[in-house]
Amino acid sequence: MLRFNWTVDALESVEAQGLRAADLQAALTGPGPRLMQTVDDDVLRVIARTPAGLLIEVWLREQPDGEYDIWTAFEAGAVSRARWINAFGEDR
DSSP states (O other): OEEEOHHHHHHHHHHHTTTTTTHHHHHSSSSSSSEEEEEEETTTEEEOTTTTEEEEEEEEOOOOTTTTTEEEEEEOOHHHHHHHHHHHHHOO
């Protein structure tokens, strides 16, 4: 189970990308596959689908207590879509 927290900056960043915080929350905690990849020592990338079917990429920063803060999120680009298709064999 992935534990994460919302920050004010993250909420603003998500909204600036045209995403809804509730959709992002559901993509990270709801049913369905997620593709996780370590980006740096304390940064984790998660690719997941929102309930509406939008493929998104979420970047999380690990805190000293082991929990993650949402750093930013945006609609997945071509490279993330290719990773998703490679892992799960579909893009719908």
